[in-house]
Amino acid sequence: MAILLWNNRDLASMTGLREKVLFILLSILMVATFGRVSFVVSEIILLLWALSVARMAGDRENTDMNLAMAVWFLSYLFMHSFHPVKVDRYLITVMPAVAYGISLSIRETAGIIRWKHASDVLSALVALLMLTSAINYLAGMPDSYGIVEAEKEAAAWLMEHDPAYSERIIASDRGPAFTWYLGKYVFTRKMHPDRMELCIEYFRDLNPDYYIYWTDETPLPSGYRVIYSRRGVAVAERMNMTG
Template sequence: MLIYTSILVYNQSIIGVNYWDIFVYLQNAMLFAHMNIGSQLSVPPILSLIVSIPFTLGLVSELTLFIVSGIFFIFLIIGIYLLFNVRYDERLAFLGSLFFSMLSLVVTWAVSGSNDLPSLTFAVWSLLFTIYMIEYSRFNYIYLAFMCFVCAFFTRFTEGFVLIIILGYLIMNRDKFIKICTKVKLRNFIVFVCIIGSVICAVYLIKQGTIPFISQFLEVSKSSQVSSVNIGYELNPYYYLENIPQLLTTLNSSLTYDITLTSVFNKPTILSYIILALSGIGIVLMFYPLCKNVSKYSKSDKIVLLICMILFVLLIITYTHITYLVSELIFLVAVLLLYEKLPYKFKQLDILMLLWMGVFILMHSYHPVKVDRYIVATFIPIIYFMIKTITKIPHKNIKTPTIILLILLIILLPINASYMASLTHPNEHTTDEKNTANWLKEYDPNYMNENLASDRGVAFSWYLKKYTYTSIPRVLEANNQTIDEALESINSTYYIDSTSNLTDIKGYHIIYNSNNTQQEIKIYQKN
């Protein structure tokens, strides 16, 4: 993993940064390192806080963020290995975790500086420590589980939904939990949680006067608050289900990727359909013994099964018509009823993986902003159920499942190499933005004392190491404001048009043009 991740980091250093949010994390890291160039503190801070440590040592570079992301990635794969090892032997867990690391969507975002995989790292370890607490009867593991959960939440707010999976596991093991949990231990833990929560809320209230994750949570639960001007606006609730094949494996990135940063235009390989078929069979095999023995169930068991079926039908009927929070609750209750009240006993990790998959698919499919990387968390249960199917294939040799999974991994290797090669090249537009920033530095050595604006303000704040207002014409128009009115309100001396392709701004004249035939970057100066 160290060698593989080093290759990914090297490739990312060639690609550079081209995603909006990553520039925000870089700016916040500079703020936390006391190099304030402006920031958006409403976003989760953990990744930026960690990156700020090497920044304070003078390592202010995009590469620093990629390396930190790479360290998280290594711990993620170790965590997935340990999670799979709870259910499968070491060889299958090892190959399964490597298989996950080479899926195309994972490769795309593994060390990009995005917070999706770092937050997933904390989420996996949070669940692991919860499992270890019950398995080893060590109550103190709950502190590690809680801190990992807090870090997962404050690395990416939506990753906090791992709490549903953790609560589900504790409910399934409530007798064991009660046995290891004395009143004193529980009281101390509750005090600990209250102290941590109070400190976090106090910091936000003092620094910002608000607690941003509460408003963001309400925004997610009320999708109507999301504007259609958002680049990821997509109302199709089946978006992820329809596009998951090309997110799993593809030989080449589509030609439009550098512009759209979406992988849905890629062409999936046959391996994607093999993975999905095996995973789907694994889920069916999970329920097959339950359905096979229905005739032997008591009347009360059949009533419980009927209630579960009604709940699942209700989930389908009401989905997208009510808040997804209700859908999540219905799903959780239905799955736990199946586990708790029927005579057939599921494997607990099977239930956890089913919950994991359902919780994140429901949430992200409901929300009108859909970005490919959001769904990467569901790849863990997909690979888990794929392995489950492989272990159920009739075999006389105990090594047969390992051999089958190894063959699939060997097939994945050239796909992985081909996809990485297609991604690894400098983004032409990113190069133009850097050249534009360097040109402005030479043109006006006093630019640090001027107000600047751009439709890619976060990018130019990073390149110029000077806060640059974000003024996007299409967003301004949606709010009944023109670009010249916005620039006048902030008294901006320069406006950098990176993606909007403006032809004119009242009161400004063009002083620079990148002359790129596909996407021109222009600098406007106030008259």
């Protein structure tokens, strides 16, 4: 990215004062508001920033594609900076932009080095780095994961306990995981000690029939009784729930 900006540094001298001021203001606004406003607002500012760059660049080669990939990557980065749940597989959604950025970086860097084999060497180094990273990641994966087994057992027990579970409102401190295990949408409701009042209010608005949680991490809201507890995972039922 730095090399690409350097190679296009002449944009500052080729554009009018209005375009420069707009670009600078949007750049400052994008940085200053990051993490302080809704990520939707940040995404809108990002889009306006990209449009200002496109206006400055004019008809330059590949400007549209470069900007599209940059916006793709930055919008992903913005959204997942706000998202409370981060999982490794979420990176898949931004891999096309990452791959494009790597290819563009190799091309721009090779153009500066001016050696006929620069592109080949850089590509080989990137491929080696990615392969090493993948091997290291796979080597660190455990053969068995106690958390998964305990959660699967709790989900299986609930399905057997209440055959009509698919019609119930179910919440969990690990909603995405139990959505997978139960085959139905499970709301995420986690009790954060530093925001307990807000979490309880959020929980009461949903008023779930069942709450599945890790006993050593999440306190149980009042009005619920534990009907299953094993290996650290508990299933609680709303006391006034009718069949």
